[in-house]
Amino acid sequence: MKATTTPVQIRVAQRSPPMVAQFHELINALEADEHVRVVVFDSAVDGYFLNHADFDAGLEDLTAMPPGPTGLQQWPDFLVRLTRAPVVSIALIRGRATGNGSEITLACDMSFASREKAIISQWEVGVGMVAGGGPMARLPQLIGRNRALEVLLSSEDIRSDQAEAYGYVNRALPDAELDASVDALATRIAGFDKWAIANTKRLVNTSLPPDVELGAGWDACIASLGRPAAQERIKALLARGFHKPGDVENRLGYYIGQLAD
Amino acid sequence: MKATTTPVQIRVAQRSPPMVAQFHELINALEADEHVRVVVFDSAVDGYFLNHADFDAGLEDLTAMPPGPTGLQQWPDFLVRLTRAPVVSIALIRGRATGNGSEITLACDMSFASREKAIISQWEVGVGMVAGGGPMARLPQLIGRNRALEVLLSSEDIRSDQAEAYGYVNRALPDAELDASVDALATRIAGFDKWAIANTKRLVNTSLPPDVELGAGWDACIASLGRPAAQERIKALLARGFHKPGDVENRLGYYIGQLAD
């Protein structure tokens, strides 16, 4: 991360305790930095923006982490602080953004998706879980309650044209133009006055639901992980090849539909 | 209604005291059932999803009914409970959804409309009424205040393409694909875990305005029905053929525009 007005690119992989810790280093730095005005999140992994949580990590590894400064657990703490930070955050989505990837998109101030290569989804209900990073709090305001419920309850893969039509992302752009378009926008905003940016964002954020809603979602997520319904479905998915590169990850929405009881 | 995971199809006709009583039997059963996960509302009447209230029924018949468990009168009580029920509700709209038909659509969790055959509207202001089933509370969050006011104040018939563009329905689908698409979605969700569905919906519902807003709308509706402005306009419409199959019902938006004083 460069402490300049140049947009900063953050490359992310998969949520796990070490990743969550890295995100906290990042947000601590962003909150303290007096110069950075724009951060762009994109992915270093071909085919993925950021996918679901790491199920090899024990549940205890996540729940044992101390709460963050907001009083929320680490993952929602990071998301809430990103949303409220006095710096502009942009998600550049190429490849799959499932679960955590969608949640970080919703925590950012803006998002732009590859028309050909982006897929976004909240897959949790399909495996007996409740999402832990705030989509129940964020999506209804962004795309309306009815489309939010469709996204969450269908647990279906959503292509970027549909995501754009719903307002789930700001815009879908041709893949060949995506990087240049986001760079141009980030560079433009990085040339503006930080005080004006931060105060405008602060006033827009008055529209946000209270942060405790993300805490309630996190609690429901942890509770869901302890139930047989989720454990059995995740086990069944793992047996089919989930959690490693391959068809189950690539067509997760389809395979979730095969788990139905 | 089958107490299984199979989606349940509810076929409705026109709001009247008996219909409202049937909806209450339905919602009582849905709230008590531990297995039903998805209900689909569609229509048994060709050309109509669900139309405006029954104006042959005396106003007293409606207002004499005791309030429901929410403390609201019967119609808003049913709508609020459907919205908050731990079961997924889907409106499948083929034909006209005016007034009550739009209100039940807005109370459902999702809605899908026939591209060729669906028309949706809130016609009340055009006949001097205020809508009684919550669109003033529901539409601004779903489609934004400005489009909500256009829908409500124009009292115009809205084709499904426009309804989809505004987010009034989740999606408009080709008529030939509508049933199969909704069946597939309902069956998919019906295979998911009920606890995960119910808790996800509960958290999304935090975004709802307080239920008393539907009570305020109902009160304004009843007050409007007692005013000469509404009585004269409804009488004028009846004289032109309203309230029976025919051109006035089919092109209600047009005929309302002819009533202007």
Add this chain to the structure above:
Amino acid sequence: MKATTTPVQIRVAQRSPPMVAQFHELINALEADEHVRVVVFDSAVDGYFLNHADFDAGLEDLTAMPPGPTGLQQWPDFLVRLTRAPVVSIALIRGRATGNGSEITLACDMSFASREKAIISQWEVGVGMVAGGGPMARLPQLIGRNRALEVLLSSEDIRSDQAEAYGYVNRALPDAELDASVDALATRIAGFDKWAIANTKRLVNTSLPPDVELGAGWDACIASLGRPAAQERIKALLARGFHKPGDVENRLGYYIGQLAD
């Protein structure tokens, strides 16, 4: 303004202390009138709907004006009262609607834009300012937080197709059809009952954020105008030809991008 049911057309130019005073005469009259049901705002100046504030007027001229009846300063006071007035307001946008022009659009109940000739924007952040007329309070509910932040933080010119896709305006219409379409809609609503209109609008307005949010935005705007960041950028724009007819006004989004530090 005609005190009839005929829609009233208001033609506006540029915000300045005299203009703000005229708007207050207008809103005083609208609130008191028992008959007017619809007002249409359009522009008498070719190429502009309503542009940014008058920077020749001293800041003191604006801040010295006494607050209005809402307790807010004159400009947000007018906007809030227009939004809450028991009369329907429609913005007919042909040409540029920047800053104040966008703010009056957001204060109206509906807006329709020329597909070929409308441009809408909030340019303030691009010149180191915070917008003073409520877009931070209004845009998130209308187009979602993420698109609201894109509009505000990019300070970019937005064509009407994009504005329609985002829900920033109700609809973009072919320029040749715009006047007739708005006239038809205004005339239709002007034939409806005023009580039903006013009560429906009152209930929709329950969804509005508290008016004090516009006061907070106004305060931030005034604070921004006193900072060197804004003063230097506005001075640089003036040196390039801003504030008089010409290329800087016509392509304001482009020229703002040239100011980056």
